[in-house]
Amino acid sequence: MSPSNPSQIRKTPRQRRSAETVEAILTAAAHILEKEGFEAATTNRVALKAGVSIGSLYQYFPNKESLVRALNDRHTREVLELLQRRFAEVRLAPLEEAVRAIVQAMVDVHRVNPGLHRVLVNIVPGIGGLTETKALEDAAAGLLSQFLKARKTELRPLKPDLSAFMLVHAVEALTHAAVLERPELLKGDLFVDEASRMILGYLLGGPEERRSRQNK
Amino acid sequence: MSPSNPSQIRKTPRQRRSAETVEAILTAAAHILEKEGFEAATTNRVALKAGVSIGSLYQYFPNKESLVRALNDRHTREVLELLQRRFAEVRLAPLEEAVRAIVQAMVDVHRVNPGLHRVLVNIVPGIGGLTETKALEDAAAGLLSQFLKARKTELRPLKPDLSAFMLVHAVEALTHAAVLERPELLKGDLFVDEASRMILGYLLGGPEERRSRQNK
DNA sequence: AAAGAATGTGAGCTTTTACTCACATCTGCC
DNA sequence: GGCAGATGTGAGTAAAAGCTCACATTCTTT
Structure with a gap:
């Protein structure tokens, strides 16, 4: 209006x-x-x-742009809601389990409409001055950053915002790639295993860093 | 012709x-x-x-498509040549150093023409039946897979092809994101540190897996 | 039932885009 | 110098895309 x-x-x-x-x-x-x-x-x-x-x-x-934006807005909202729900659910879960759940959520989200999601992520920024997809990434990074802060005794010392940035992009890209290029990977737990391992390896650090904490 | x-x-x-x-x-x-x-x-x-x-x-x-392809072919060739050179250079270097060098190479490549690279990666697949970018990813994954096989005594047990796939996509996405959204990260060593850590954490595995090997 | 509001229609206008072609100009070679 | 082939030009064409508008149909309300 x-x-x-x-x-x-x-x-x-x-x-x-x-x-x-x-x-x-x-x-x-x-x-x-x-x-x-x-x-x-x-x-x-x-x-x-x-x-x-x-x-x-x-x-x-x-106009045509508004159509694409409407689609993007809706999609963004759905993804964010699912992520919020999942983060809330695993707040008290063991670290490893929580990480797996989040990765699984990402996969779930992207399996619904893989091609559409990719088009939106890729095309929209070039078309409209798109703030929505960026906003989604930022929101996801925010959720993750909160998560990392809450778990800080279990993790190596890190900068939550920076780590959240790294992880959001890594996981998003891996999920995209898997969905689009290796869908068979997603049948079993292989992909979630590997991605979770990467995340945990990053968050926990090397043996020295782990030894200096008591938890798991 | x-x-x-x-x-x-x-x-x-x-x-x-x-x-x-x-x-x-x-x-x-x-x-x-x-x-x-x-x-x-x-x-x-x-x-x-x-x-x-x-x-x-x-x-x-x-036609227009051939123009974009020519650009893409040229860019692909440059990236691949740099990566090949860099992999060859670090064949005998310590693992950690080698990983850092590869990550640094990725950053270097993407800093030249960040926007162009992103457009090519995103647009071209949708436009032409683009095999070149995919071919680049595959070639990079191949190089990395070789690298992992050669280093297998230093690493946890893994499937080289799968791991290469994971790492290529993770590093590529991280580099894109950093170049486009957080260029200041690239000034110092912060980004390379973090990305390398993620890779090493993934390749080396948890403390148990490391203990069962003698090296480093 | 009847009017007015909401919704739906699609021929066609306007603009833009990829691309052609008949011709002009340049460059190297004898 | 002059010829032949290589290169350059840009007005113009045809197709396609976004979008409008005058009008038709359906719904709600009283």
């Missing part, structure tokens, strides 16, 4: 019919983006696939 | 003049891609910025 809100929906749906239209558009856009990439996701094709007219699309999304 | 060579240059420059034209086009394309992204890099704009006519551009590149 407000003029300084370019990423927002143009008209808020008031009837169920229109809510379904918006949903159909978003779903169609997600499918095309996932399967054929950004270039192929023309507004006309999205409308066609959604089974609505191009006019309807523009009734709710002022 | 051959019809089944869509990513190649259309006409091989025979005079210095034309070689300079090609160079100007590639440079201009790199600049626009780096600073404004793929969408902004229209062929007309590239030609304009290169100071040549659009006709000249199409004399050497049959």
Whole structure:
């Protein structure tokens, strides 16, 4: 509504019919983006696939960019909510178990819509002045940083913010790569094992550093 | 020349003049891609910025895609050559030193043209059926896998190919993230320290695994 | 039931983009 | 100097994309 809100929906749906239209558009856009990439996701094709007219699309999304942003916002919200929930769940769990749970959460999130997620991560920053994906990374890093602070007696001395930055990016990239290039890795526990090992190795430090603490 | 060579240059420059034209086009394309992204890099704009006519551009590149590919091929080649050199140099160095050198090499490579590198990595796969970037990752993983096999007495038991896959993606992502979001990290040794620590923690394993080997 | 609001339609306008082609200019060679 | 091939030019074309708008249909409310 407000003029300084370019990423927002143009008209808020008031009837169920229109809510379904918006949903159909978003779903169609997600499918095309996932399967054929950004270039192929023309507004006309999205409308066609959604089974609505191009006019309807523009009734709710002022431009193509806002469509991609809406998708990204929704996705970002989902990921963040899952991560928050998972972090809360493992607050009291043993370190190793907690780390595994978080890694598993990342994998779960990315397995839902791997292609879409990748497109969003890659394309959106170049398109709109995207702050959302960056915001997600920052939020995830914040959660992790809190986690590290709470566990500091179990870990080697480290700078929580820096370590959170390193881990967020490492785990995100590993998950992306695994989902897209080695999906078979995700069948068993192999990937989660390896990623968790990397994280724990980083957080616990070498033998000397471990010896100077009592815990596990 | 051959019809089944869509990513190649259309006409091989025979005079210095034309070689300079090609160079100007590639440079201009790199600049626009780096600073404004793929969408902004229209062929007309590239030609304009290169100071040549659009006709000249199409004399050497049959289409826009081939331009991006040429850029990518060149970049890929440079990265791979540096990595090969660096791996060879550290073949006999102590493990920790070797790891640091490799990480440093990754950082060096990415600091040259960070934005361009990211655009190439992200955009190109979606555009052309890009095999080059994937090939680079595979080649890097191959080098690393060799490295791990050669060092196996120093490391915990691991599957070289899997570990190489994990490390290549983790280090690449960390380097990207650092270059693009935290360039100040790269001033000192902080980033290389942290990344190396992550790698070593992963390769050496926990205290039990280390104890069962004599080395370091 | 009837009006007004909300929603839906799609032909087509406007702009942009990749790309061509007929022609001009340069360079090396005899 | 002059010829031939290499190189350079840029107005123009065709296709495609984003987006609008005048109008049709459906829903809500009284």
